[in-house]
Amino acid sequence: DLVAEYGPDVGLPPTELEMAEYEQARERGEQVTAPAPMPFDRPTQERRAKRAERELNELGRVNPLALEEFAALEERYNFLSTQLEDVKAARKDLLDVIADVDHRILQVFTEAYNDVEREFTQVFATLFPGGEGRLLLTNPDDMLTTGIEVEARPP
Incomplete structure (x- = not known):
């Protein structure tokens, strides 16, 4: 069940930024289509994870x-x-x-x-x-x- 729901063949949901841009366009009355799930691409996702980790480290320790x-x-x-x-x-x-x-x-x-x-x-x-x-x-x-x-x- 988990593989069917979260496996490598299941597309990635749109990012929060993509969803926010979509919602703003809809609020302005523009004709837009909802962002589609992206296919899972391991190298791309690893780069995203490393970038996110690097940005998290740049923020420093939590006070x-x-x-x-x-x-x-x-x-x-x-x-x-x-x-x-x-x-x-x-x-x-x-x-x-x-x-x-x-x-x-x-x-x-x-x-x-x-x-x-x-x-x-x-x-x-x-x-x-x-x-x-x-x-x-x-x-x-x-x-x-x-x-x-x-x-x-x-x-």
Whole structure:
């Protein structure tokens, strides 16, 4: 029974590559015929076996821990990816808070500066009748980093 099923007179089934190409052609709608079994040719099959053995040797030894190492690395990657997303979200939140604080500081400083500048002019005129005093911003275009200069001309 085995000789009838697997003997030298029985053709070799198509290779996986031949079957894959056949299936792809069918999926594309092409009119193709299924690959036929090949007659057994010992020298050809011995060459195929040697080539397969050589390719197997080129692959090198199997690392039995590779799956465990991969799982550990994948878990670490997923953890770090999650952490990175958390850091990005926190950074965005912090930048939003900084923008809000900068806006509020700018508003409060501008109001305070205008009030102090107005009062300084009046107080200086009261303390030094006939004199003139005022406050000037060193960089009025950037209120968050500007300095303040005092300009005074006593009588």
